[in-house]
Amino acid sequence: MPTSTNVWQERIAIRTLKGRSISRGQAEGEALVTTQSISFLGSIDPDTGVVVEKGHELEGKDVTGKVLVFPSGKGSTVGSYVMYQLKKNGTAPAAVINRSAEPIVAVGAIISDIPMVDCTEPDAIDTIRTGDRVRVDGTLGAVDIL
Amino acid sequence: MYLTQEEESILEGEHGPTLKKAMEIISTLGDIYGADSLIPVKSAQIAGVSYKTIGDAGLEWISDLEGKVVVPSILNPAGMDLERWQEMGVDAEFASRQASIIEAYHSLGVRCECTCTPYHIDKELAAFGDHLAWSESSAISYANSVIGARTNREGGPSALSAALIGKTANYGYHLDENRVPTIGFEVDCKLTGADYGALGCLAGAEVGSGVPMFRLRSKPHDTELKALGAAMAASGAVALYHVEGVTPESGQQEFPDETIIIERRQIDDVFDEGCGNEPDLVALGCPHYSASELEEAARLLEDHTPTKEVWVCTSRRVRDANPGLVRRIEDSGAKVFVDTCMVVSPATDRFRCVLTDSGKAFKYIPNLCGVGARIAHINECLAGEDSD
Numbered sequence: 001m002p003t004s005t006n007v008w009q010e011r012i013a014i015r016t017l018k019g020r021s022i023s024r025g026q027a028e029g030e031a032l033v034t035t036q037s038i039s040f041l042g043s044i045d046p047d048t049g050v051v052v053e054k055g056h057e058l059e060g061k062d063v064t065g066k067v068l069v070f071p072s073g074k075g076s077t078v079g080s081y082v083m084y085q086l087k088k089n090g091t092a093p094a095a096v097i098n099r100s101a102e103p104i105v106a107v108g109a110i111i112s113d114i115p116m117v118d119c120t121e122p123d124a125i126d127t128i129r130t131g132d133r134v135r136v137d138g139t140l141g142a143v144d145i146l
Numbered sequence: 147m148y149l150t151q152e153e154e155s156i157l158e159g160e161h162g163p164t165l166k167k168a169m170e171i172i173s174t175l176g177d178i179y180g181a182d183s184l185i186p187v188k189s190a191q192i193a194g195v196s197y198k199t200i201g202d203a204g205l206e207w208i209s210d211l212e213g214k215v216v217v218p219s220i221l222n223p224a225g226m227d228l229e230r231w232q233e234m235g236v237d238a239e240f241a242s243r244q245a246s247i248i249e250a251y252h253s254l255g256v257r258c259e260c261t262c263t264p265y266h267i268d269k270e271l272a273a274f275g276d277h278l279a280w281s282e283s284s285a286i287s288y289a290n291s292v293i294g295a296r297t298n299r300e301g302g303p304s305a306l307s308a309a310l311i312g313k314t315a316n317y318g319y320h321l322d323e324n325r326v327p328t329i330g331f332e333v334d335c336k337l338t339g340a341d342y343g344a345l346g347c348l349a350g351a352e353v354g355s356g357v358p359m360f361r362l363r364s365k366p367h368d369t370e371l372k373a374l375g376a377a378m379a380a381s382g383a384v385a386l387y388h389v390e391g392v393t394p395e396s397g398q399q400e401f402p403d404e405t406i407i408i409e410r411r412q413i414d415d416v417f418d419e420g421c422g423n424e425p426d427l428v429a430l431g432c433p434h435y436s437a438s439e440l441e442e443a444a445r446l447l448e449d450h451t452p453t454k455e456v457w458v459c460t461s462r463r464v465r466d467a468n469p470g471l472v473r474r475i476e477d478s479g480a481k482v483f484v485d486t487c488m489v490v491s492p493a494t495d496r497f498r499c500v501l502t503d504s505g506k507a508f509k510y511i512p513n514l515c516g517v518g519a520r521i522a523h524i525n526e527c528l529a530g531e532d533s534d
Binding site for chain 2: 080082
């Protein structure tokens with residue numbers, strides 16, 4: 001099966017994604033990937049870590065302990081504090097990877113000690129699949145797919 | 147971004163965890179926006195005060211911080227008058243959480259004066275050319291446009307970080323090249339009072355986060371400029387605008403080639419929008435009224451007994467400096483509330499339709515309070531009441 005061999009080789013070839021450090025620290029977890037932006041205020045229940053936004057690709061999914069991979073933040077600046085509350089409640093993602101960081105999620109990750117990386121090469125959303133085991137180094141700006 | 151040795155040592159945690167986090171926030175935002183270095187700020191104005199907006203999450207974060215701010219720092223409006231909250235109809239649990247937020251800021255050395263118009267109470271906070279870290283959208287617009295100071299649209303955490311470090315990252319509106327107008331507006335009629343708020347509603351929606359420059363047929367007062375900027379920051383994300391021949395940097399700027407004409411009819415249409423039913427609250431003072439605006443309200447309320455609830459929102463400092471005006475307003479039955487406003491207080495939520503002279507309140511009340519709103523001139527807001 002030449003096709004699957006190619007896919008396998010490609011997956012081996014891009015095990016490390018180089019990006020930019022946004023929030024320091026290291027974490028490892030199972031990836032949860034979406035192509036849609038996330039507003040932490042109103043879209044994620046801080047008590048359970050479950051995505052409650054109607055119609056969102058991740059609706060009903062639990063972000064707790066996951067490496068959350070999404071394009072960018074959106075919505076209210078209060079979202080930064082919601083990330084802090086998730087962390088306090090033990091329902092926060094283990095790490096965050098964005099295509100392009102904006103201040104709400106960047107500030108939220110920093111105040112909450114959640115490692116965060118953006119602008120990876122190759123693109124994280126195209127490369128990482130939900131369920132992949134991923135290690136994020138927010139200090140170096142690196143992502144390893146294990 | 148370049149950091150000095152001292153800034154690096156703060157980032158490495160040598161000055162404690164709170165300053166480390168503050169420096170991480172400032173330097174990361176600097177990296178995201180391509181800043182070259184940090185610059186000192188004259189003052190900070192910190193949003194994220196109302197319990198209604200930041201909730202338990204925000205309270206927890208602020209309470210966990212340690213240390214003291216190093217530049218004059220002042221707060222945005224809270225969710226209630228810190229003394230007369232019961233009269234506003236705010237419940238005791240909300241009041242208790244709100245008091246905890248204020249106490250947490252107080253322990254960080256922040257001046258617990260809660261206002262969106264810090265420039266009305268202390269001229270030392272911002273002067274022409276000063277770099278600031280302000281976060282209330284209308285105050286940002288006033289500081290940049292009317293005073294000629296320089297601030298980005300900081301979030302609550304980044305403004306507090308700047309207050310603790312005394313610096314912010316040098317990007318955006320701190321730089322000359324980002325203060326150039328991107329679009330022109332020619333207004334083909336004379337404007338007065340709430341017309342400026344209505345114009346702001348129209349222009350903000352057109353320009354988004356650009357820098358508009360206006361050519362007007364009338365010469366606005368500072369309070370009218372305040373209303374214009376506040377409305378544009380609510381209907382768009384405008385942080386800076388120029389008015390030809392009026393605002394301090396307008397002389398250095400060319401009027402843009404790309405220009406939108408605004409006609410009287412469009413302004414009038416804004417006054418016809420919004421809730422159709424009879425308003426049950428008149429809310430004035432968004433942004434917080436100055437002494438001259440209180441004076442006008444007092445004059446219009448003379449010999450009137452309002453048939454519906456009337457709130458006039460201002461800062462505690464302006465209220466305390468004008469006891470005679472406050473007495474005249476309150477003798478009519480209207481209430482002068484301080485530290486808060488109709489947009490950030492949960493007390494607004496029990497009404498059905500709010501009549502206001504503010505373009506900003508008109509834009510925000512339906513979304514933030516779930517209540518209808520309509521904009522009118524102040525004399526219409528206070529007219530139609532029983533005269534005795």
